[in-house]
Amino acid sequence: MLNKLSLLRNKIDLLDIKLLEILSKRLELVKKIGLIKNQYGLPIYVPEREKYIIDLKKKEAKKKGISPNFIEDIFHRVIKESYYYEKIKKFKKIKPDFTEILIISHDKKISYLFKNMLTITGYNIKYIKEKNLNINNINYLFKNIGMLILDISKNFFEKFIKKLFLLPKNCILIDLSPIKEISIKKILKIYKGPVLGLYYFFDYQKNFLFKESIIYCDGRKKKYYYWFLKQIEIWGLKIEYMSVIEHDQYVFFIESLKYFFTLIYSTFLIKKKISFNKVLTLFKPISYLNIFILKNFFLENPQLYINLITDSKNNIENIKKHLDYINNLSFVIDKKKKIKIINIFNKIKNLLIFNK
Incomplete structure (x- = not known):
């Protein structure tokens, strides 16, 4: 049994070496592509090309009985590394004589x-x-x-x-x-x-x-x-x-509101005398990002976040509206109106599916 196992492992090792050789040759070709892109001022990242490559490889994988998701993960990593090889010491300078x-x-x-x-x-x-x-x-x-x-x-x-x-x-x-x-x-x-x-x-x-x-x-x-x-x-x-107006609306949702609720969440932890260390211990690894946001938030200059929350004339008004939404939702939860809560979930679910 051990001899058979050893023989199979040796075959896998040989295939791994061949795989490395193929990857090396692929990256050498990528370097050449990078030089051409630099010469003609073409962008490194072309989303249509990346999507085409991954979709094609997933179809081929399915024909060979290999998990398409497995192949997608591999090629995302391969393509990411390829971008680093495409990047050379200098990008094409569009304005050579710019002051x-x-x-x-x-x-x-x-x-x-x-x-x-x-x-x-x-x-x-x-x-x-x-x-x-x-x-x-x-x-x-x-x-x-x-x-x-x-x-x-x-x-x-x-x-x-x-x-x-x-x-x-x-x-x-x-x-x-x-x-x-x-x-x-x-x-x-x-x-x-x-x-x-x-x-x-x-x-x-x-x-x-x-x-x-x-x-x-x-x-x-x-x-x-x-x-x-x-x-x-x-x-x-x-x-x-x-547009300037649209930009500020989206920055409110992406930045200002996020920081406002981070402040609320953290203040609540302090008021309840919750240990940050215990929160970290109980957090799943995938949730460390939330703690990372918290740490970044409070280690930075507070003036930056205060400005993001308060500077726009619409921010305070929008924050008040969101607090109203929270109060309404709190009322629905308190009254155990499960059908209403499920409807809210379904609305969000449909929105996420539509924007996939």
């Missing part, structure tokens, strides 16, 4: 990621923290810049926008603040050049951005910054357009 890009930031988060991506692509970047700036002596910074990327605090923003008239004509101003209704409107009143609003929905600690999404809001003169959106696509980001 200096100035980034002013209040911390090293999303703006620092932009700095890294632009540097890798070959642009000339000047990165400055807002705390190191003398607001009364910034004229020299604006000389000969072609783009200004702002990721600044609320207080600094109010002082800084008064200096925007000093910017060179047609300098592209990019606003990274989360609430566009406030920032974009104020910028447009003072600065008459091209303005673009960007907001990210991804982990800013990543150093590779394929399959991530970024929202853009048109401020003014799109023809001047359209190339920059194409540059972002080359990095592997998916670009989505939203």
Whole structure:
């Protein structure tokens, strides 16, 4: 029996070596594809191509009696690794002769990621923290810049926008603040050049951005910054357009409301004297993400979250509406109106199925 087992294992080992050789050859081909994409400025991530590959392999797997889900998992991992091999040291630079890009930031988060991506692509970047700036002596910074990327605090923003008239004509101003209704409107009143609003929905600690999404809001003169959106696509980001009003509505649901309820949940834990350590012990591994959100929330600068919750004029009104919904739901649960609760579940279920 042991000899048969050993023989079968040896055969598996040989197949594993062949599998590694095939993967190595595949990745070498991927590198060549990366060079071609870079030469012609093509994006790394092409969702249609990825879906086609996985659907095709799942059909082939089914014919061979292999679980399609198993093959889907494998090829998702293979394709993800392929993107890393496609990425070379530099991305194609759409504007080879573009002048200096100035980034002013209040911390090293999303703006620092932009700095890294632009540097890798070959642009000339000047990165400055807002705390190191003398607001009364910034004229020299604006000389000969072609783009200004702002990721600044609320207080600094109010002082800084008064200096925007000093910017060179047609300098592209990019606003990274989360609430566009406030920032974009104020910028447009003072600065008459091209303005673009960007907001990210991804982990800013990543150093590779394929399959991530970024929202853009048109401020003014799109023809001047359209190339920059194409540059972002080359990095592997998916670009989505939203109006300023629509953007702020979605940011409310994605960010503001989430942080508001995180604050409520955490306050309730403290009031009830619940041990965070015991919560962690009892959490299933898949639920660690919730604890990660909690830790991130309270280890960050609280002013950032306060601004996200309170800055938009519609946020407070919307939060009150949601508290009304909670009270109504609490009443339904208290009265044990199970049919109503099931109907709510079914509505949400149908919505999720429809949006699959």
